[in-house]
Amino acid sequence: MTCVGSEADPLGMISDGAVLTEAGHVVWVGPSADAAAACRALDVLPGERVDLGGRLLTPGLVDCHTHAVFAGDRSAEFALRARGATYLEIAAAGGGIAATLGPTRAATESTLERLTVDRMQAARATGTTTMEVKSGYDLTVAGELKLLRVVGRAGARAGMSVVPTLLCHVVPPERKADRDAYVGELADVLVPTVATDRLATSVDVYCDEGAFTRDESERIWRAAVDAGLAVRGHVGQFSDQGAAELCAAFGALSVDHVEQVSDDAIAALAAAGTVAVMLPGACVQLRLPPPPVEKLRAAGVPLAVASDLNPGSSCSSSLPLQMWLATTHFGMTVEEAWLGVTRVAARALGLVDRGVLAPGARADLVVWNAEQPAAIPYQYGATLIDRVVTH
Numbered sequence: 001m002t003c004v005g006s007e008a009d010p011l012g013m014i015s016d017g018a019v020l021t022e023a024g025h026v027v028w029v030g031p032s033a034d035a036a037a038a039c040r041a042l043d044v045l046p047g048e049r050v051d052l053g054g055r056l057l058t059p060g061l062v063d064c065h066t067h068a069v070f071a072g073d074r075s076a077e078f079a080l081r082a083r084g085a086t087y088l089e090i091a092a093a094g095g096g097i098a099a100t101l102g103p104t105r106a107a108t109e110s111t112l113e114r115l116t117v118d119r120m121q122a123a124r125a126t127g128t129t130t131m132e133v134k135s136g137y138d139l140t141v142a143g144e145l146k147l148l149r150v151v152g153r154a155g156a157r158a159g160m161s162v163v164p165t166l167l168c169h170v171v172p173p174e175r176k177a178d179r180d181a182y183v184g185e186l187a188d189v190l191v192p193t194v195a196t197d198r199l200a201t202s203v204d205v206y207c208d209e210g211a212f213t214r215d216e217s218e219r220i221w222r223a224a225v226d227a228g229l230a231v232r233g234h235v236g237q238f239s240d241q242g243a244a245e246l247c248a249a250f251g252a253l254s255v256d257h258v259e260q261v262s263d264d265a266i267a268a269l270a271a272a273g274t275v276a277v278m279l280p281g282a283c284v285q286l287r288l289p290p291p292p293v294e295k296l297r298a299a300g301v302p303l304a305v306a307s308d309l310n311p312g313s314s315c316s317s318s319l320p321l322q323m324w325l326a327t328t329h330f331g332m333t334v335e336e337a338w339l340g341v342t343r344v345a346a347r348a349l350g351l352v353d354r355g356v357l358a359p360g361a362r363a364d365l366v367v368w369n370a371e372q373p374a375a376i377p378y379q380y381g382a383t384l385i386d387r388v389v390t391h
């Protein structure tokens with residue numbers, strides 16, 4: 001699979017292909033028959049040669065939306081939802097995000113790091129080599145900074161390339177009475193500190209029912225832009241607050257969820273080049289209506305697919321499973337699902353050096369026990385990984 005896709009062949013598949021890597025980067029991709037000549041032409045010293053026996057080779061998968069740093073367990077909420085309770089009802093009764101705050105605040109840094117490493121290792125076992133991880137389960141200034149540091153350390157230990165993101169998730173229960181002051185702290189203290197300390201490259205805000213209002217979100221996103229950080233948004237999961245068009249106006253890297261989004265916002269996202277991140281695991285599990293994939297596609301909005309790994313709405317890190325849900329439940333094509341967990345996912349993170357097999361890209365590779373890309377979502381639930389290679 002290469003970056004040289006076309007309309008007829010969006011994945012740019014090469015049958016009987018070869019990849020040359022050097023010093024952790026791809027230097028050449030093409031037909032096996034041309035590999036020896038490419039080595040000579042590029043002056044690449046012959047090194048280890050690995051015959052993959054006709055197996056499918058792809059770029060390492062990029063999970064562009066996770067909440068992998070948390071403590072505690074909310075499987076009881078899953079059981080309640082299975083009996084018909086809704087996510088918003090459970091949250092209003094004290095469950096939801098607030099139920100993860102206590103265990104996360106109480107956990108030591110080393111416990112949080114171990115839990116996050118475990119989750120990253122599980123993700124790697126299903127093909128993920130780059131993982132975005134959002135903070136958002138402490139919600140104090142000092143605690144959010146701590147979570148972002150934990151993400152960096154966990155990535156180094158787990159052999160996972162990580163992209164930490166500051167997530168302004170909800171107003172914590174103890175700040176409900178002075179939410180204006182809390183939003184001010186986020187915008188005036190937390191966001192600038194994250195930028196100065198280089199703890200994240202983007203600021204995500206959850207703008208929805210039960211989270212931040214459009215005005216509050218705008219204040220935080222403006223602070224992000226002022227601090228030189230990119231904008232991302234959890235928007236339109238439950239209701240359309242007009243946040244997708246606001247994100248487009250800020251030139252956001254991505255809007256995520258977008259089950260509820262207006263036609264005007266879709267046009268604005270397309271014009272801004274903002275990626276729409278599809279999170280089918282959370283959507284299906286919460287029994288929400290799917291996002292308007294056909295309209296997004298028709299407008300030319302790039303579509304990524306991510307796990308949304310979190311303790312509430314989607315407790316899974318498997319991107320192959322998300323590809324299955326994206327194809328069977330969201331009406332995405334197999335090619336869209338693949339691009340959604342590779343090249344477009346990298347774009348949602350503002351990265352161009354991964355998610356493709358092309359000269360200059362990181363040599364993050366997955367070898368599959370399969371021959372065709374469709375086999376991965378087709379055999380949902382199976383682990384078809386032969387090996388994952390990173391440097």
Ligand code: NIG
Nearest residue numbers: 096097282308310311312313
């Ligand atoms: O992306 N929507 C907001 N945040 C998460 C859920 C977080 C939680 O329930 O802990 C999501 O679905």
Ligand code: FE
Nearest residue numbers: 065067234308
């Ligand atoms: Fe999320």
